[in-house]
Amino acid sequence: MQKLSLKKGVSRKSAYNLRDPKNDKPERHTLAILVDNESGVLARVIGLFSGRGYNIDSLTVAEVDHTGNLSRITIVTSGTPSVIEQIKAQLSRMIPVHDVHDLTVEGKSVERELALFKVFAKGEKRVESLRLADVFRAKVVDSTLASFTFELTGTPEKIDAFADLMVPLGLKEIARTGVAALARGGGN
Amino acid sequence: MSKEVNPQKITSGAEIVVNALIDQGVDTIFGYPGGAVLPIYDEIFKQTTIKHVLVRHEQGAVHAAEGYARSTGRPGVVLVTSGPGATNAVTGLTDALMDSIPIVVLTGQVPTFMIGNDAFQEADTVGITRPCTKHNWLVKDTDILAEIIHEAFHVSMTGRPGPVLVDIPKDVQFAAGKYQKRKKHPNNRYAPQTVPSDQLLLRAVEAFENSKKPILYTGGGVVNSGDQASNLIRKLIAESNFPITSTLMGLGCYPASGKNWLGMLGMHGTYEANMAMHDCDFMFCIGARFDDRITGKTDEFSPNSIKVHIDIDPSSINKNILVDIGIIGDIEVSIEKFLKLWKDRGSKRNTKELKSWWKEIENWKEIDCLNFNNSTKVIKPQYALQTLEKLTKKMDRYVTTEVGQHQMWAAQFMGFEEPRRWMTSGGLGTMGYGFPASIGVQIAHPKSLVINVAGEASWLMNMQELGTTVQYKLPVKQFIINNQRLGMVRQWQELLHGGRYSHSWSDALPDFVKLAEAYGIKGIRCEKPDELEESIMEMIQYDGPVIFDCVVEKHENCFPMIPSGKAHNEMILEANQPENKIEKSGAVLV
Numbered sequence: 211m212q213k214l215s216l217k218k219g220v221s222r223k224s225a226y227n228l229r230d231p232k233n234d235k236p237e238r239h240t241l242a243i244l245v246d247n248e249s250g251v252l253a254r255v256i257g258l259f260s261g262r263g264y265n266i267d268s269l270t271v272a273e274v275d276h277t278g279n280l281s282r283i284t285i286v287t288s289g290t291p292s293v294i295e296q297i298k299a300q301l302s303r304m305i306p307v308h309d310v311h312d313l314t315v316e317g318k319s320v321e322r323e324l325a326l327f328k329v330f331a332k333g334e335k336r337v338e339s340l341r342l343a344d345v346f347r348a349k350v351v352d353s354t355l356a357s358f359t360f361e362l363t364g365t366p367e368k369i370d371a372f373a374d375l376m377v378p379l380g381l382k383e384i385a386r387t388g389v390a391a392l393a394r395g396g397g398n
Numbered sequence: 399m400s401k402e403v404n405p406q407k408i409t410s411g412a413e414i415v416v417n418a419l420i421d422q423g424v425d426t427i428f429g430y431p432g433g434a435v436l437p438i439y440d441e442i443f444k445q446t447t448i449k450h451v452l453v454r455h456e457q458g459a460v461h462a463a464e465g466y467a468r469s470t471g472r473p474g475v476v477l478v479t480s481g482p483g484a485t486n487a488v489t490g491l492t493d494a495l496m497d498s499i500p501i502v503v504l505t506g507q508v509p510t511f512m513i514g515n516d517a518f519q520e521a522d523t524v525g526i527t528r529p530c531t532k533h534n535w536l537v538k539d540t541d542i543l544a545e546i547i548h549e550a551f552h553v554s555m556t557g558r559p560g561p562v563l564v565d566i567p568k569d570v571q572f573a574a575g576k577y578q579k580r581k582k583h584p585n586n587r588y589a590p591q592t593v594p595s596d597q598l599l600l601r602a603v604e605a606f607e608n609s610k611k612p613i614l615y616t617g618g619g620v621v622n623s624g625d626q627a628s629n630l631i632r633k634l635i636a637e638s639n640f641p642i643t644s645t646l647m648g649l650g651c652y653p654a655s656g657k658n659w660l661g662m663l664g665m666h667g668t669y670e671a672n673m674a675m676h677d678c679d680f681m682f683c684i685g686a687r688f689d690d691r692i693t694g695k696t697d698e699f700s701p702n703s704i705k706v707h708i709d710i711d712p713s714s715i716n717k718n719i720l721v722d723i724g725i726i727g728d729i730e731v732s733i734e735k736f737l738k739l740w741k742d743r744g745s746k747r748n749t750k751e752l753k754s755w756w757k758e759i760e761n762w763k764e765i766d767c768l769n770f771n772n773s774t775k776v777i778k779p780q781y782a783l784q785t786l787e788k789l790t791k792k793m794d795r796y797v798t799t800e801v802g803q804h805q806m807w808a809a810q811f812m813g814f815e816e817p818r819r820w821m822t823s824g825g826l827g828t829m830g831y832g833f834p835a836s837i838g839v840q841i842a843h844p845k846s847l848v849i850n851v852a853g854e855a856s857w858l859m860n861m862q863e864l865g866t867t868v869q870y871k872l873p874v875k876q877f878i879i880n881n882q883r884l885g886m887v888r889q890w891q892e893l894l895h896g897g898r899y900s901h902s903w904s905d906a907l908p909d910f911v912k913l914a915e916a917y918g919i920k921g922i923r924c925e926k927p928d929e930l931e932e933s934i935m936e937m938i939q940y941d942g943p944v945i946f947d948c949v950v951e952k953h954e955n956c957f958p959m960i961p962s963g964k965a966h967n968e969m970i971l972e973a974n975q976p977e978n979k980i981e982k983s984g985a986v987l988v
Contacts, residue, residue, distance in 0.1 A: 249536065254528060261529050292716065299713035305533040305553055305588055 234290045238267070239314040240321060240391045241298070246306040247273045247281040254304060255283055264289060264297050268323075268366070270388035280308065286366075286389050311393070318394040324387045325369045326351070327360045331380035339379045346372050357382075411540040411571040412437035415504065418547040420447050421580040424475050426466060426841055427451065428459040432479025433519060434506025437571035439477075451841060451870060454862040456483050458834035460490020460561075461860070463501045465838030468821045469796055471624065473500040473554050474838060480506045481519030484565070485526060489828060491561045492530040496825025497647060498622055500559035502550050503531075509569035510538050523565045532560030538567065540575025548580045549588075557590030558711040559622055590710060594727030594735065601723050602682075602706045603740050609680030609704070610751035611758075612640045615663065615692075618647030618824065619685020619709060621817040623729035627651070628817045630733040631684065637737075638747055641759055643671035645686050646809055647824040654813025660759065661768075664692045665960045666806040669767035669969055670759055672958075675700055676966035677758070683707040685729045688718040689825070690987075698965035708732045767958045767971055768810055777927050779804065779879050779950040783811035783851070785930050786877060790938065794846045796839045798822065800832040800856030803885035803956045808851040830859030833876065837863060840872040847875070847938065854880040854947075855904055864917045867943045875937050876945045881952045882907060889955045910947035923947040962987035 245251050252271055259266050268286040273279070287297060294312070301310045313319035327348070329339050336358070343350065343360050346368070352359035362372055366389060373384055409417070415438050419427070428451045431439045442450050453459040456478045463474025478487055484505040494501050508517040524536045533553050535546050543566065550562045606612070614635065620627045628651040635642050635658050642652050643663040652659055661668035663675055675681065681703045686692065688707075693699045696718060705721040707714075708729060715724035725732060740746075770780045783804075797812060798821040799805040805822055814820045821839060823831035836850035850857075857878050867874055887902040914921030920940050924933040924947070937944045959970045 250524060250528065253525070257529055292720070296713060296717060299715075299717075303557075303590070303711060303713055308587070 234292075236288045236290055237294060237314070238286065238288045239294050239312055240319065240389060241285045241287060241301070242311040242313055242391060243283040243285065243301055244308040244310075245281050245283060245304075246308070247279045248306055251281065251306050252283070254306065255285075255301070258300055258304070259285075259287070259297075262296075262300065264293065268388040270390055284389055284391050313391050313393055316393060319391050320394060321365055321389050321391040322363055323366050323369055323389050324361065324363045325373075326385045327362065327373065327376055327381055328357055328383040329360065329376055329380050330357045330382050332356070335379045339376065342372070342375050342379075348372065407577050408574050409577055410437065410441075411543050411566065411573055411575055412441045414540065414543045414575060414577050415547065415566065415571070416441040416445060416448065417577055418544045418580070419475065420445075422548065422551050423472070424448055427475045427477050428453055428462045428466070428838065429477035430454075430456050430459060430479070430483060432483050432506065434480035434508060434568050435477060435483075435504075435566075435571075436506075437568065438504070438506070438566075442477075449841075450477075451837070451866065453834065453837075454865045455860065456486035457489050457830065458837070458860050458863045458866065460487050460494070460501065460503065461828070461831050461834035462838035462841070462863075462866075463503075464490065464494050464497075464499045464831075465798060465821050465835030466842045467494075467499050467501055467838075468497075468621075468835075469818050469839045470842045471818065473502050473551060476501060476503040478503070478505055479519065480508055480523065481521045483519075484521055484523040487563075488526060488530055489826075491527055491563065493823050493826040493828045493831060494561035495530050495532065497823065498559050498618060499561065500554040501561045502547075502554055503561060503563040504547075505563060505565045506571070507536065507565045507567040510567045511569065513567065523563070527563050530561070531563045532558075534563040534565065536565045536567075537570055540570050540573040543570065543575060544578040548578070548584065549586055552584045552586050553588055556588060557592075558619075591712075591726050592710065592728035592731055594708065594725045594732045596735070598723055598725045599732070599736055599739055602708075602725060603736060603743065605680055605704045605706055605723065606638075606682065606736075606740060607743070607746040608748070609678075610748050611674075611678045611703075611755045612638075612680040612682065612752070613660075613674050613678040614640055614642040614682045614684060615644070615675065615686055616642060616648045616651050616684045617645040617686025619687075620648055620651040620729050621685075623685065623710075625817060627685075627730040627733060630730060630737060632656070634733060634737055637741075637745060639752060639756075640682075640747075641674055641756070643667070643675065645689070645692055645824070646822060648686065649809060649820045650814035650817040653815040655815060662809050664689075665694070666810065666956055666958065667960075668810070669765050669958055669971065670762035672960065672966040672969055673762045674759055678703045681705045683709075683721070684733070685709060687711075687714045690718070693719060694960045694968075695963055695965045700966070765971070767969075770954075772927075773951065774927055777925065777930060777948060777950045779807055779881065779954050780811060781927060782877075782879060782930065782948050782950055783807045786849070786851070786934055787812045789931065789934050790847060790849065793938075795819065796821070796836075796843060796846055796848045798832040798835040798839060798848070798850045800850070800852040800859075801827045801829045802853045802856055802887075803881075803889065803954075804851055804853040804856075804879040806886075806956045807879070812851075829856035831856075833857055833860045833874075834863050834866075836874040836876075837866055837870075837872055840874050841870070848873075849875045849877050852876060852878045853885060854878050854882065854907060854910075855884045858904075858908075861913075864913075864919070864943075868917050868919060871942070873940075873942050873944075876943070877937070878910060878945065878947055880907075880910070880947050880949050881954070883952055885954075886956070888953075892955065893961070910945050914943075914945040919943040919945065921945045921947065923949065925949040
């Protein structure tokens with residue numbers, strides 16, 4: 211069979227992609243999707259994921275451009291390379307979707323998540339929770355004589371680590387926003 | 399209200415709907431009235447530009463619109479009421495989505511102030527139809543109603559065509575609002591890529607030139623791209639002398655009488671088409687989507703070929719089969735550029751190898767895979783289709799089908815010389831599609847011969863549309879291949895489930911001739927092979943609707959067949975081959 215001389219790399223204009231066809235290990239990808247902020251748009255995106263059996267590890271959505279009525283949906287998903295490629299193609303062809311960026315392959319990006327932790331502790335454990343919060347640069351946003359509520363911003367891994375430490379100290383409740391992500395540098 | 403610089407006419411929402419449809423050039427609506435669309439029906443009553451066709455069930459309306467759209471290339475329009483009207487349209491919407499048929503469905507909705515209250519005939523229509531439309535809208539403001547209807551037409555027809563739905567609450571239909579005229583160039587953001595990348599086209603031409611065992615695998619995308627796309631494919635075939643096959647949806651884009659035609663491919667495709675797909679070294683997939691009915695076992699699908707895929711929908715590329723060169727573009731634009739590029743480089747091809755490739759194909763053809771044991775006592779379904787083809791192929795003919803064995807036999811034994819002459823439910827496989835579709839086709843082509851090749855079980859699913867054919871004096875011919883069985887289900891039960899025919903026969907069939915007579919139309923029954931030609935001629939010559947009850951052999955199986963979970967080169971040609979036992983792993987597949 212004759213080998214074709216094809217240029218490597220992903221072009222947004224071409225469907226040709228030189229991914230390894232034999233690689234079927236799941237990968238974690240962060241997608242940023244810019245959509246018209248119209249009624250039902252989130253249901254469309256989520257419906258695509260559930261209808262076609264794709265995973266959602268984390269999802270955040272909010273309007274980011276009030277004049278242009280645009281929302282940014284950040285989805286962390288996992289799947290084999292071919293599934294990830296399908297997800298992007300399926301999202302891109304939806305009518306209210308302006309743009310789909312795969313932050314995992316399009317260069318470096320920053321990912322942040324915000325979380326609130328409610329910790330009930332007494333005595334030494336209460337002091338230790340404050341100390342650890344200081345190490346993680348978490349803020350105390352509410353306190354009673356029996357509890358602290360901490361606010362922490364960071365990567366999902368950092369939030370996981372903080373939560374793990376707080377469990378033995380009396381972590382009772384946790385609220386996470388899901389990942390917000392942007393590409394690094396001046397490009398978009 | 400203050401007079402604005404640009405005085406736009408203030409009218410009711412209902413009038414806006416009708417104006418927008420007229421503005422879009424709509425001449426026919428298929429619909430069924432109900433409480434939530436009464437204002438629109440009132441406006442339809444007051445005008446004569448648009449013809450309204452009253453169906454007998456909303457599913458019939460959508461399939462009729464599909465038949466209209468597929469046979470004309472213009473979007474089919476449906477108008478139904480809220481709640482059950484909308485939910486009955488769901489099957490048709492899904493069918494149109496799978497087969498990329500442009501239709502615009504307008505549904506009534508309870509008034510905005512009652513939405514969410516479980517009002518009478520309320521359903522979350524946009525919620526229910528979100529996964530089965532290309533896009534849908536709930537319009538809550540009369541001022542933007544016209545704009546959204548225009549956008550709906552634009553979305554339906556642009557890129558990969560598909561069904562759209564506009565849900566219009568009753569108070570929005572009554573309220574006064576501004577009418578926006580259709581713009582020549584919609585400022586809509588939706589504009590899928592139609593022009594392919596030159597660099598990728600060049601690679602495709604290289605692969606085309608170097609191929610020794612090429613094949614063109616074409617699909618419904620060629621038909622959707624427009625008649626010029628079919629002409630260009632014909633040109634490409636004529637100048638390259640490459641063999642060509644097509645999917646069920648693509649039949650007619652290359653003439654069945656053409657010398658390079660291998661017949662349909664896939665599960666019930668011809669032996670030569672499937673073997674050529676398996677053994678080729680260059681596969682040029684044009685507007686098809688590597689459906690599981692085409693590929694069979696994907697791991698063993700055409701193992702030694704370079705695959706080039708042109709499609710307007712990026713999500714079709716690399717979905718089921720990884721291709722070497724995936725090109726996003728409209729078929730007409732892409733093939734035109736491809737042809738020019740190939741000619742500019744000297745129309746190169748490997749003539750010698752091509753000759754021996756054709757020799758291989760001729761050997762496969764000699765197997766004569768569509769051969770069947772005819773009978774003088776009972777009508778074989780294949781013989782019925784063969785005879786129908788013989789008597790009608792020279793006519794100005796459109797064929798629709800239901801779903802099942804008869805559909806595959808029709809695809810095997812009938813030949814189509816032009817695109818848009820063959821309407822069938824491919825992706826969704828909707829039993830009950832063919833009869834209403836034939837109505838839509840006949841409305842669009844009043845002078846042509848429209849035949850619905852049906853199985854009796856499928857046909858009964860939407861037989862209420864007999865009322866529509868009578869009311870509009872539509873001379874559609876219902877050619878029912880009556881084996882008193884759910885033939886394809888029965889065939890699978892025979893091959894896969896030990897011949898335990900669980901609920902796959904029709905125990906209480908009507909007398910189709912009397913049924914026809916009850917509606918005041920013609921009924922013909924034929925049970926003997928030697929009377930078939932005469933009976934079919936009687937059907938064709940009758941000026942009016944006909945139900946033709948063609949009583950056929952009950953246990954005929956449809957061959958050739960690629961069993962589920964098998965590769966192209968493992969086709970079954972007839973049932974009594976010992977190796978035709980289907981394995982358990984294949985039995986779980988549909």
